[in-house]
Amino acid sequence: MKTIATTLAALALFAAQPAFALEQSATVKVTKLMQAPSSWNGAPLAYPSGQAEITAMLIELAPGAETGWHLHSVPSFGYILEGELEVSLKDGAVKRLAAGQALAEVVNTLHNGRNVGRGPVKLVVFYAGAVGSTLTTKE
Numbered sequence: 285m286k287t288i289a290t291t292l293a294a295l296a297l298f299a300a301q302p303a304f305a306l307e308q309s310a311t312v313k314v315t316k317l318m319q320a321p322s323s324w325n326g327a328p329l330a331y332p333s334g335q336a337e338i339t340a341m342l343i344e345l346a347p348g349a350e351t352g353w354h355l356h357s358v359p360s361f362g363y364i365l366e367g368e369l370e371v372s373l374k375d376g377a378v379k380r381l382a383a384g385q386a387l388a389e390v391v392n393t394l395h396n397g398r399n400v401g402r403g404p405v406k407l408v409v410f411y412a413g414a415v416g417s418t419l420t421t422k423e
Contacts, residue, residue, distance in 0.1 A: 317363060317386045318361065318363075318386035318387070318388065320388040322388065323359075323388045323389060323390045323391055323393075324371075324379050324387050324388055324389070324390065325373060325377055325390050325393065327390065327391060327393070329359045329388060329391065330359070330391075331358075331359065331412060332357070332358050332412075332413060332414045332417055333414065334414030334415060334416070334417070335414055335415040336412070336413075336414060336415075337413050337414055337415045337417070338410060338411065338412060338413075339410070339411040339413060339419060340408060340409070340410050340411075341408070341409050341411075342406065342407075342408055343405075343406070343407050343408075343409055344404055344405065344406050345367070345369070345397065345398075345399040345404065345405040346399065346404055347399055347401065347402055347403060347404065348398075348399060349398070349399050349405075350396055350397065350398045350399075351396055351397040351398075352396060352422060352423070353374075353394050353395070353396045353422070353423035354394065354395070354396075354420050354421060354422050354423060355390075355391075355392055355393055355394050355395065355420070355421050355423075356389055356390070356391055356392075356411065356419060356420055356421075357391065357392055357413075357417065357418055357419075357421065358391065358411055358412055358413035358414070358417055358419060359388070359389070359391055359411075359412045360388075360389040360391075360409050360410065360411045360412070360419070361386065361387070361388050361389065361409070361410045361412075362381075362386065362387050362389060362407050362408065362409045362410075363385075363386045363407060363408050363409075364381045364382060364383050364384065364385050364386070364405070364406075364407045365383060365406040365407060365408060366383050366403065366404060366405065366406040367382075367383060367399060367401045367403055367404055367405030367406060368380065368381070368382050368383075368399070368400050368401035368405065369381045369382075369397055369398070369399060369400070369401075369405045369407065370397070370398045370400045371387075371395055371396070371397050371398075372395060372396050372398070373390065373393060373394070373395050374394050374395075380400070389409070394423055
């Protein structure tokens with residue numbers, strides 16, 4: 285009886301642990317880069333309706349370059365590979381990111397990205413849209 289109770293307690297403890305997409309081992313390292321229910325400005329994220337379509341892009345900005353004011357109508361998530369990026373909102377909010385950092389982009393909110401470093405900015409952006417959806421709209 286004690287063995288069953290011990291086993292049930294261990295199973296309950298195991299079930300309460302967060303699940304990983306890939307189990308870590310001596311030869312596999314798993315690092316969570318980001319988990320967010322909202323964009324960096326605090327707005328909740330919501331997936332668009334329709335047939336899901338994920339788009340991944342590598343975006344590069346030369347030193348001093350800007351993206352120009354634009355918005356995304358679908359959730360997008362970026363990871364900075366190289367450089368220093370500053371993202372500004374029209375209300376004055378600013379988010380600075382460096383290589384190795386991730387962010388949940390703002391949705392339906394005008395913003396501008398600017399390379400504030402001396403070298404290029406390289407970032408990978410994943411868009412969680414729907415087939416036929418517009419990913420980026422310029423101001």
